[in-house]
Every structure is written in structure tokens, then in C-alpha cells.
Amino acid sequence: MTNVIPMQAVKSAVKKSDIPDNAVRLIDRMFIRLKSIFPAWKQAFASEVEYNETKQVWLEELFKAGVVEPMKLKHGLDLAAKSTSPFFPSVGQFIAWCSEDYHELGLPNEAELYQRYNTFLGYARFNRDEFQYRSKVEFWLLKNLYEKCKKKSEEDTLKAIPKLLTEAAEKVRSNFPFEDIPKMIPEKPSFYDKAKADKARDSLMAMMKGKGALQ
Structure with missing residues (x-):
């Protein structure tokens, strides 16, 4: 049966002591939800012992992948609910569902x-x-x-x-209205007009020269 998850013992670098109790509770609740989403879930487990072993493997793999957070697990469950397959997913598939495609x-x-x-x-x-x-x-x-x-x-x-x-x-x-990026303060005041300033300077210089010629 191609959809049944192979239940071989998986060694992990994660120690049970590394995993907080709240993470264990999150995974327990998540598995209850997954069983309701995938009606053929029983075909993935030969016994209650195998089911519990699988849950432990999932806990370790999800912990290593950094997705044992309520929001990420919720995102994974939301995508799981959209799946058309009745069979229980692999842990890798669920991690992919939990991992946001930020791009x-x-x-x-x-x-x-x-x-x-x-x-x-x-x-x-x-x-x-x-x-x-x-x-x-x-x-x-x-x-x-x-x-x-x-x-x-x-x-x-x-x-x-x-x-x-x-x-x-x-x-x-949720279409949150992010604030605008602050604009740089211009080096010169916005009312500064270079052409007018140059013209005024030239007029002043001409006036000064004219006064000098009359003396």
C-alpha cells in the first residue's frame, strides 16, 4: 500500500529532555486533528504502540525543523485540511505544509x-x-x-x-496596513530654486559693479 507510512525506528539527535512539555501537548492535539482530517489514518498504523512511536518521531522531527509553534502548526493543519488524500501524511510533507513560503x-x-x-x-x-x-x-x-x-x-x-x-x-x-517608509530629509529646503538663486546673485553682482563704476 503506497500511502502507508513506513514505521521504522528513526534515531534523532534530539533528546526528550530538550523538548518542552508544551510542545508535547501541541503535538498530541495536532494528531487528534490530523485523524479527523484524514479518515484513512488507521491504515498508517498497525497498532497503538506503532501510533505512539510515530507520534514521538514526529515530535522530534518537527522540533528539529523548528515548526513546533502554534502559528506554524496551524498553518500546516490548514493546508492539510485542503489535501484531497484520505491517507495520513508523512512527517516531511507536514513540515513542508508548516514551513511558510515567505517569497x-x-x-x-x-x-x-x-x-x-x-x-x-x-x-x-x-x-x-x-x-x-x-x-x-x-x-x-x-x-x-x-x-x-x-x-x-x-x-x-x-x-x-x-x-x-x-x-x-x-x-x-490579513492585509495589515504597514506604515510608509520614512523619506530622507532633503539636503536643501524644498523651496530652494537654484535658477532663481543664481539669477539673484548675478543681479546683485552687476549692481555692485555699477556702484563701483560711479565712484
Whole structure:
């Protein structure tokens, strides 16, 4: 049967002690939902023991993939509900459903945002208005990431990026009105007219020369 998940023991680098209790509860609730979405789920498991072993494997793999978060799991379940297959999905398929395709939403992925943030840091303190933001969403991302992580370590910054991208994705999907990118203050006042200024200067110089000739 091609749709049945092979139930071989999978070794993982993740220790049970590394996984918080709330993650275990999330996966328990998620499996209950998956069973209601896929009516042929029983064909994937030969016994209750195998079912529980599979759930443990899923927990470890989802934890390693960084998707054991309510919003990401919800996104995965939403896409699972749209599947036309009655059979229980593989853990890899579900991870793909949970992993947001940020580019489709006009967002950078985690690596791209981190790279842009490092570039932004050179402007952040004194001349951030000179930074070439690619979109209103990027402005929102970099501004919020800087406010959250300017005094934190690189490790903390890397941990904050996925959560911030998930939040941004939700805002994009809900048509959130992102604030405009601040415009640079012009070097000269907007009322400055170079042509008129040059003409006035020339007239003044001519007047001064005329006075000198009369003396």
C-alpha cells in the first residue's frame, strides 16, 4: 500500500529532555486533528504502540525543523485540511505544509532577513533613513527586529527571526496596513530654486559693479 507510512525506528539527535512539555501537548492535539482530517489514518498504523512511536518521531522531527509553534502548526493543519488524500501524511510533507513560503508573500526567508539585518545595522543608529528598504514590510521587519535585538546576542537574534517572520506573514495575509517608509530629509529646503538663486546673485553682482563704476 503506497500511502502507508513506513514505521521504522528513526534515531534523532534530539533528546526528550530538550523538548518542552508544551510542545508535547501541541503535538498530541495536532494528531487528534490530523485523524479527523484524514479518515484513512488507521491504515498508517498497525497498532497503538506503532501510533505512539510515530507520534514521538514526529515530535522530534518537527522540533528539529523548528515548526513546533502554534502559528506554524496551524498553518500546516490548514493546508492539510485542503489535501484531497484520505491517507495520513508523512512527517516531511507536514513540515513542508508548516514551513511558510515567505517569497510568495513578498517576504525574505530567515537567512535573507538575517543578512539584510546585518547590513541595516550599519545605518541603524544615525542614518537609518538612508537605508534602501525594499518594501514597507521589510521596513517593519528590520525596525522591529532592531528594537527587539539591538542589545541581544547573535543567538537571540537568530531565535527572534522565525517568530517575527511568522507575525509578518500573518499581517500580510490579513492585509495589515504597514506604515510608509520614512523619506530622507532633503539636503536643501524644498523651496530652494537654484535658477532663481543664481539669477539673484548675478543681479546683485552687476549692481555692485555699477556702484563701483560711479565712484
